[in-house]
Amino acid sequence: MRPGGLPSIPEQTARTARAAFPGGSLPMRVRDHLAEVFDDALFTDAFPDRGAPAQSPALLALVTVLQFTENLTDRQAADASRDRLSWKYALGAELSDAGFDFSALSRFRARLVGHGLERTLFDRLVEHCREAGLIKAGGKQRTDSTHVISAVRDLNRTELAGESVRAALEALAVAAPSWLAGVIDVAEFAERYGPRVDGWTMPGSKTKRDRLAQVFGQDALVLCRAAWSDTAPVWVREIEAVALLRQVMVQTYIIRTDGRGREVIKKRDADDSGVPPGHIRLASPYDPDARWSAKGDDLFWLGYKVHLTETCDTLPEAEAEAEAEAEAEAVRLPLRLITDVHTTEATVPDVKATAPIQQNLAERQVAPGEHYLDSGYPSVDLVVEAAGRGIGMVTPLLADHSPQAKAAEGFAKSAFRVDWKARQVHCPQGATSAGWYPVTQHRRDAIVIEFARADCRPCPSRTNCTSSVRGTRMLTLRPRELHERTTTARTEQDTESWRAKYALRAGIESTVNQALDVTGIRQARYRGLPKVTLQHAFSATALNIVRLDAWWTTNPLRKPRTSRLQRLSHQLAG
Numbered sequence: 001m002r003p004g005g006l007p008s009i010p011e012q013t014a015r016t017a018r019a020a021f022p023g024g025s026l027p028m029r030v031r032d033h034l035a036e037v038f039d040d041a042l043f044t045d046a047f048p049d050r051g052a053p054a055q056s057p058a059l060l061a062l063v064t065v066l067q068f069t070e071n072l073t074d075r076q077a078a079d080a081s082r083d084r085l086s087w088k089y090a091l092g093a094e095l096s097d098a099g100f101d102f103s104a105l106s107r108f109r110a111r112l113v114g115h116g117l118e119r120t121l122f123d124r125l126v127e128h129c130r131e132a133g134l135i136k137a138g139g140k141q142r143t144d145s146t147h148v149i150s151a152v153r154d155l156n157r158t159e160l161a162g163e164s165v166r167a168a169l170e171a172l173a174v175a176a177p178s179w180l181a182g183v184i185d186v187a188e189f190a191e192r193y194g195p196r197v198d199g200w201t202m203p204g205s206k207t208k209r210d211r212l213a214q215v216f217g218q219d220a221l222v223l224c225r226a227a228w229s230d231t232a233p234v235w236v237r238e239i240e241a242v243a244l245l246r247q248v249m250v251q252t253y254i255i256r257t258d259g260r261g262r263e264v265i266k267k268r269d270a271d272d273s274g275v276p277p278g279h280i281r282l283a284s285p286y287d288p289d290a291r292w293s294a295k296g297d298d299l300f301w302l303g304y305k306v307h308l309t310e311t312c313d314t315l316p317e318a319e320a321e322a323e324a325e326a327e328a329e330a331v332r333l334p335l336r337l338i339t340d341v342h343t344t345e346a347t348v349p350d351v352k353a354t355a356p357i358q359q360n361l362a363e364r365q366v367a368p369g370e371h372y373l374d375s376g377y378p379s380v381d382l383v384v385e386a387a388g389r390g391i392g393m394v395t396p397l398l399a400d401h402s403p404q405a406k407a408a409e410g411f412a413k414s415a416f417r418v419d420w421k422a423r424q425v426h427c428p429q430g431a432t433s434a435g436w437y438p439v440t441q442h443r444r445d446a447i448v449i450e451f452a453r454a455d456c457r458p459c460p461s462r463t464n465c466t467s468s469v470r471g472t473r474m475l476t477l478r479p480r481e482l483h484e485r486t487t488t489a490r491t492e493q494d495t496e497s498w499r500a501k502y503a504l505r506a507g508i509e510s511t512v513n514q515a516l517d518v519t520g521i522r523q524a525r526y527r528g529l530p531k532v533t534l535q536h537a538f539s540a541t542a543l544n545i546v547r548l549d550a551w552w553t554t555n556p557l558r559k560p561r562t563s564r565l566q567r568l569s570h571q572l573a574g
Contacts, residue, residue: 007092017089027090068542078102118534141368150290150303162197171241183226289529293346341540350376372505410464431455
């Protein structure tokens, strides 16, 4: 590859496009305003400087972004580069240019994933916007997540076992046909695993289904033992489908010896032999990173999560009043751009994503001064750490979950007075704690407080204070800074002023909805976390380009609807 930028626009292409689109179009405006963002130099690590000339990665990146702005398939995007005038203008192509084969796009993505360049173009666009003053550090940003459904079908445990055997057989039939023919009866296995394993075609009887599951387990055991035998080539067990089969067999079956000394393979039971936790349990032989997860009682999905962060700076008060007063004059609303996109496995809780997101923002010099998040993201440790880096997290901390606080009866933790210097706690009835024990709980520093039996048992309020069999009250506190920060935050978030400020977070829901409508971000296009990460990075890039295009045109952003009665009210109040 010879690094360079986008090719110049042929005169005939430019003249024809301008005649057909006097006002321009999104692809044309992207070319006019953002040509410098698309540079081959961004992708030099993925393309060698020797050998036959490669398709320009800058061009393929631009095609991919335009593809995501319209949620097109690879074939549709390749066709658009041939038959759409605005795309030819953006790509700098002659009108007679025949374009490229659609497979070039998948090869381009594979190179990016193979060299860790999934976010390169997204980061470059954010950097360009920062240099242009469209994104500034120290402002307001908000984050939310949504679930992403994997590109593989849902399988129950029996289907997973059978399909894993089938996937391994398919891979071995291509990679090691002679070896495979020597370890199994090919005709028998071909009859059993020729069509895909489907629960709809399984026996209706539970006894027969259990027997089929046992057969799948026996076949998996035969293949795994053959692949890991001393006589098998080492590379056989390194085939991904074979390695995944071994993992599926271990998580699904257990091998025992019956009373006669015979080896028996049995399907695992959660209450008996146990099953692996969800974050390490495979759900498909075709996507090793997809995981089952749940949110609440209604949402249960197989796939991933994506976290989107966008700017949400508000108008200064004077401009906000001017907008309310002027019906005809359009006040230019702040441009809201996505500053970070973070993809995780489905089982990763939101709180685990907070620090990586803020670190990414800081590394690209766009860290916010105020970060708006829902209650799934914070912990008091994260709030204090972020404050140390100059980021104020505007988010509700989890409430006190003690039985007393939940029931709104008796003495919750907030009713006790802590004397940090004396290392004592005083209860509402005046008793002083008898024990102060610094401990480590769940890898976090904490302090366990214990009151004496002599004080608790005769106390007239004991039934409202504790239900402990010992009859004494115990408290668990965090270190002083964290405890006081938690107390202050819980007090603040019960005020109307804090609720009014926090209402700004709700706008991220519309961004998630736009991502679903424009790019189809909730449905994974590809398999595996790296490729899904790439998809989400290009989706976020496409959303930013759609928003920039709206900013460049005459109607930059749709203003919130204001009724005529509200406008009259503002005029009379003025």
